[in-house]
Amino acid sequence: MSGYRFYQRTKGVFHDHPHITKLLVVLSVSGGGVAAFSDTRPFQTGYADAAHDIKKKKVVVLGTGWAGTSFLKSLKDPGYEVHVVSPRNYFAFTPLLPSVTNGTVEARSIVEPIRSIVRKKKFDVHFKEAECHKIDTQNKKVYCQSTQDNNLGGSEEFTVDYDYLVIAMGARANTFNTPGVVEHAHFLKEVEDAQRIRRTVIDCFERASLPTISEEEKKRILHFVVVGGGPTGVEFAAELHDFVNEDLAKLYPSLKQHVQITLLEAGDHILNMFDKRITEFAEEKFSRDGIHVKTGSMVVKVTDKEISTKERSSGQTVAIPFGMVVWSTGIGTRPVIMDFMKQIGQTNRRVLATDEWLRVEGCDSIYALGDCATINQRRVMEDIAAIFSKADKNDSNTLKVDDFKEVINDISERYPQVQIHLKKKQLKNFFQLLKHSDDDDELNIEKFKSALSEVDSQMKNLPATAQVASQQGAYLADCFNRMDICEKYPEGPIRFRGTGRHRFHPFRYKHLGQFAPLGGEQTAAQLPGDWVSIGHSTQWLWYSVYASKLVSWRTRMLVISDWGRRFIFGRDSSRI
Amino acid sequence: MSGYRFYQRTKGVFHDHPHITKLLVVLSVSGGGVAAFSDTRPFQTGYADAAHDIKKKKVVVLGTGWAGTSFLKSLKDPGYEVHVVSPRNYFAFTPLLPSVTNGTVEARSIVEPIRSIVRKKKFDVHFKEAECHKIDTQNKKVYCQSTQDNNLGGSEEFTVDYDYLVIAMGARANTFNTPGVVEHAHFLKEVEDAQRIRRTVIDCFERASLPTISEEEKKRILHFVVVGGGPTGVEFAAELHDFVNEDLAKLYPSLKQHVQITLLEAGDHILNMFDKRITEFAEEKFSRDGIHVKTGSMVVKVTDKEISTKERSSGQTVAIPFGMVVWSTGIGTRPVIMDFMKQIGQTNRRVLATDEWLRVEGCDSIYALGDCATINQRRVMEDIAAIFSKADKNDSNTLKVDDFKEVINDISERYPQVQIHLKKKQLKNFFQLLKHSDDDDELNIEKFKSALSEVDSQMKNLPATAQVASQQGAYLADCFNRMDICEKYPEGPIRFRGTGRHRFHPFRYKHLGQFAPLGGEQTAAQLPGDWVSIGHSTQWLWYSVYASKLVSWRTRMLVISDWGRRFIFGRDSSRI
Incomplete structure (x- = not known):
């Protein structure tokens, strides 16, 4: 029994201390032992404090992607009752999805319930595994529908009331209404997409191996087309190239010559959101790789072939005839x-508009992120008179x-955009901007306007990234954690159009930085301060950053061991 | 570049030496290094000798399960041209399927292309990823149909000629024509089945968590029924019980009380092919576990609920209302x-009949296993006169x-069955059996018959196991490896009804031994010589035997690290 108790305790340590923040050696096959310290703290349900409160504020979170999960992880105030509605009962570390498509990393390694x-x-x-299909702002509730397989007795409909609603439902792939894309192309947004792509790649190779397939048909089946030259498309193309050349070429030696990977981009360059040096490097590397x-x-149309x-x-x-299309635009x-x-x-908007405090414009107590x-x-021009x-x-x-x-700090x-403008104009501070426009020491509203006239051109939307x-x-x-204290002591800037201060600092x-893995153990990175780094060393930076950003110790260990496994044994090509 | 070359070489070592037979320490996260020796032997295609032979004998193997894969692994003679036809492009280590249903081991860890x-x-x-749907013994060819997803352009039909045909297609689940089983029950024969069961278990828990589900409906949804008290059914029930109690109970605390696992067995006892002590132990343990x-x-009928x-x-x-049924009879x-x-x-037969040399009765050059x-x-009685x-x-x-x-050795x-009979009767040898029947030193055919009359009752069919x-x-x-040499110098017993000797020894x-994992880190084992072992130590024996029996170093490392992962972090309950 003592072995069993040790087992239970060891397990307990890892379950109870998700906050251990040093990299740990997880597996020691030869020694057979796992170093751990004992902990017998009883299991906490997290419901202990519930009875003490009279009326908790109900926060409903829609979605378990990056935004929703990050919100849940950082929320601490026990004064809330939180309801999470999402069709996925897990968080997925989506930046590794391109790796999942080719088995560099396993799907199970990047998800955490x-x-x-x-x-x-x-x-x-x-938590409720369901899809929200309607938001009723009048009655402050959301309408949901269950998403489990129907063999359990049809779909369930229910509603959830909220005091605060946090909308973090993400987006879907954009087809630009191109005909045939939904029917014939693969997307790369969900874990299931990545698994499906992996199976399809193997399907293509197995089908091309059949004795009745003509040379021309082989070429078609083994033509992999990636639409979209953004980071995801580029990474997928690079991963697929590595998979084909490092692993599949050995198992399907006669097919290698027929394989073609094509990356379609509507613009002039791939990775156009990156520095020019990265774009050039990537284009050259891809050209060398074939x-x-x-x-x-x-792309104007996609049919089955x-x-x-x-x-x-x-x-x-x-x-162009193809065997598989991956759509990532x-x-x-x-x-x-x-x-x-x-x-x-x-x-007439593409996505929900919020203010700088992430509140949905025109709504009460609804946030979107x-x-x-x-x-x-x-x-600035909108508020110029008020300022x-x-x-x-x-x-x-x-x-x-x-x-x-x-008011300078508040402005x-x-x-x-004011700060960005100053930086761009290489001005030390706001006063220089004002002086710049006029030698006179005094400003009237017209002069003030003209001094700030260019400032708003510095505004741009944030990218749709995990970060x-x-x-x-x-x-x-x-x-949310400091709702009450900041109500009393607001910390935000002055309300130029109203009185007093904003409760919180606006979101900044x-x-x-951003990575663009290019295959062959090479990665490009654009880091803050326009620092560009490309090559094998950047790949190791990529490994470290991604390992450290993973959501749990379990996923961290799994992804690292997946990398090790791939390094030693290559990628698996079983069709499961 | 040197790091890259080291990487390529290290990979090469493991790819080129699949026969390294010592347990290796695969992953060392802290040190970051992988100890390996270098090897630059060029890649061998295995096609080198093809040109030298005039006409190779074509062996067609149907199936990539235990029998087919074991045949392929042991075949060595370069004088054959082998064609493998199977709908699965991988071998699956099926004894671990029950572990896959609950995530103790990952599906990917038990398969090898x-x-x-x-x-x-x-x-x-x-290799051809296809299903054989007809065998033409007249023209010595098999008819096949491709099994890839249809998005690549419909299914392909083709034939493969053979000189020798090896049928190793396994079996399907037996429903005994019970209505509703195919539609509403899960089987546990393929990797996909195990993955589907895993998703369904999570579906049941998620559905039971929805706010609109009544208490009674919760009880139904969380009632897991296993049909069949053989080793697979028992192991699945045990694994599911562990999964629920060790992992799901923590994530779904309010549902634990509603979970019920029922094991249905038509006979009087579960594990009835095992020793009585094991059956009793298993039944007691299950009763303690609830x-x-x-x-x-x-079972006479299954409907959706x-x-x-x-x-x-x-x-x-x-x-009985249920949420999920697993059929394993x-x-x-x-x-x-x-x-x-x-x-x-x-x-009027259940499966193909072969002789002791695995040749299908009534066919030429066709083997089944x-x-x-x-x-x-x-x-013996059939041949008694000839003997x-x-x-x-x-x-x-x-x-x-x-x-x-x-002729005694040949007999x-x-x-x-003669040897088994002697052992059972505690006779030292065949002569004792003959003497036993009569004191006379001489035997006529009638006396000979009567001496051997009980012998044939010792015959029994081999179990349908991986072993x-x-x-x-x-x-x-x-x-097959010794076909030519044994043609010249036959090694088998005398042909009692013909002349000369059989070419090979018959299959023996x-x-x-056989394991029956019972959950809670306990396993029962029935080993040769009626040795029975039960408990935690047997679980470790199970771990060792299964780890050593895995088909490749890759799967071995993956399964061992899966066990380690489960031990530390528990099983994952993400619905993917």
């Missing part, structure tokens, strides 16, 4: 979000530079 | 085998005991 993520929370969490990059090529593109250079439409809006936008009057929302930044009058305390209609001293915080979603989730949770995105 | 298993073979191997074992209960059983004790039919014949049996006149075949043992006359060299119609000396080998299939595959490959099964 949401219940296990929130298990140790001090607040009540209720990956066919076709830029200026817009052919993809038709319109070439910008010639204006002609070309039909950016994100589109989910139908439920579309409906919700109509309902709240946000028409991640890929389903963008922050509608406030223009002026806030600074102009004695209503003189003219301002001295010194008059701004009190910078409320309108971050943004994750920071937004953490930010919002932090606001910190860009930590 | 068949192409990778045969890659280093000296003979030509061509797994409801219902014996004497025969209810399973109806006829109770032997009361004669009444009872309907033994094996049935595949349709293609059924058709083939009709074609060759083997009607594994679950799709049984060895039709020759009765007598072979011994009676001088045609005297009477035999002295000494006359048998020359024992040709009719293994039998695997030994048969290795045996047959060994025969060596039973190495």
Whole structure:
């Protein structure tokens, strides 16, 4: 029995201390032992405090992607009752999805059950595996439908009331209404997509191995087309190339010559959101690897065996036979979000608009973050009169530079484009900007306007990345944690159009850099401060960053051991 | 670049030396290094010798299960051209399927691509991912149909010629034509089945968590019924119980009380092929664990929500509501085998009959092994006159005991039931058996018959297990390897009904014992010599035996690390 008790205890340690933050040696096959310390703290349900509170505020979180999960992980205040509604009962570490398509990493290694993520929370969490299909802002409730397989007795409908609603439902793939894409192309947004792609690649190779397949048909079946030259498409093409050359070529030696990977991009270059050096490096590497990059090529139609593109250079439409198409051209809006936008009057928009505090515009107590929302930044020009009058305390209609001293920080915080503009113009501070425009020491509203006229051009939307979603989730949770204290002592900038201060600081995105893995153990990275790093060493940086960002110790160990397994044994090509 | 070259070399070592037979420490996260020796032997295609031979004999193997894979692994003679046809392009280590259903082991960890298993073979191997649906013995060819997903352009039909045909297609689940089983129950024969069961278990828990589900409905959804008290059913029930109690109870604390696992067995006891001590231990353990074992209960119907059983004790039919049913009541014949049996006149049989050399009765150059075949043992009584006359060299119609000396070994080998009978009767040798019957020194045919009259009652069919299939595959490959030499110098017993000797020794099964994992880190084992071992130590024996029996170093490392992962982090309950 003592072995069993040791087993239970050891397990307990890891279950009870998800916060151990040093890299641990997990597996020691030869020694057979696992070093661990004992802990017999009884199991906590997280429901202990529930009875003490009279009425908890009900927070409903829609979605368990980066934004929703990050929110749940950072939320600490036991004064909430949290309900999570999502069709996926797990969080998936999506940046590794391209690796899953080829078996560099296993699907199971990048997912963590949401219940296990929130298990140790001090607040009540209720997870519901269901899809929200309607938001009723009038009665403050959401309508949901169960998503389990129907063999358990049809789908269930139910509603969930909320005091606060956090919309973090992400986006779907954008087909630009191209005919045939939904029917014949693979997307790469969900774990199931990645698994399906992996099976299809093997299907292509097995089918091309059959004795009745002609040479021409082999070429078609083994033509893999990737649409979209963004980071996901590029990484998938690179991973597929490695899979074919490092693993499949050995098992299907006669087929290697027939394999062709084509990357279609409508723009002039792949990875166009990256530095030019990275784009060039990637294009050269792909050309060396034999990956066919076709830029200026817009897909107009997909059928079961052919993809038709319109070439910008010639204006002609070309039909290319293929075995598999992966569609990765950016994100589109989910139908439920579309409906919700109509309902709240946000028409003619691509995604939900929020203010800088992630509150959905025109709604009460509804927040939206991640890929389903963008922050509608406030223009300086919109508020210019209000700013002026806030600074102009004695209503003189003219301002001295010194008059701004009190509001300068508030302006910078409320309108971050000001700082960006200063940096771009290489001005030391706001006063220089004002002086710059005029030698006179005094400003009237017209001069003030003209000084700030260019500032708003510096505004741009945040990219739809995991990094943004994750920071937004953490930010919002932090606001929720300090809701009461900040109500009393607001910490945000002055309300230029109203009185007093905003309760919280507005959300500010910190860009930590972006990777573009290019295959062959090479990665490009664009780091803050325009620092570009390319090559094998960057691949190791990529390994470290991704390992450290994984959501749990379990997934971390699994992904690292997957990398080790691939390194030693190659990727598996069993069709399961 | 040196790091890359080290990487390539290290990979090469493991790819080129699949025969390294010591347990290796695979992963060392902290050190970051992998100890390995370098090897730059160029890649061998295995096709090198093809050109030298004038006409190779074409061996077609149907199936990549235990029998087929074991045959391929043991075949060495480069004089064959081997074609493998199977709907699965991988070998699956099926004894771990019950572990896959609950995530103790991952599906990917127990499979190995068949192409990778045969890659280093000296003979030509061509794998075709297809289903054989007809065998044409007249023209010596098999008809096949591709099994890839239809998005690649419909299914392909083709034929493969053979000189020798090895049928190793296994069996399907046996429903005994019970209505509703195919539609509503899960089987546990393929990797996909195990993955589906895993998803369904999570579906049940998620559905039972929805707010609209009544208490009664919760009880139904969380009622897991296992039909069949054989080793697979028992192991699945035990694994499910562990999964629920060790992992799911923590994530779904309010549901634990509603979970019920029921094991239905038509006979009087579960594990009835095992020693009584094991059966008793298992039944007691299950009763302590709260797994409801219902014996004497025969399933008569399954609907989407209810399973109806006829109770032997009361004669009444009872309907039990369920959330999931797993059907594991033994094996049935595949349709293609059924058709083939009709074609060759083997009607009224459950599986293909072969002789002791695994040759299908009534066919030329066709072998069958594994679950799709049984060895039709020759009765002594059938050949009694021939045996007598072979011994009676001088045609005297009477035999002295000494006359048998020359043929005694041949008799024992040709009719293994003789040895079993002697052992059972505690007789030292064949002469004692003959003497036993009569004090006279001389035997006539009638006395000889009566002495051997009980011998044939010792014959019994081999069980449909991985162990039998695997030994048969290795045996047959060994025969194929020595086909020519044994043609010249036959090594088998005398042909009592013909002249000369049989070319090979007949197949002889060596039973190495059988495990029955019972959950909670306890296993029962019945080892040769009626040795029974039960408990935690047997679990470790189980771990060792299964780890050593895995087909490749890759799967071995993966399964061991899966066990380690489960031990530390528990099982994953993400619904993927």
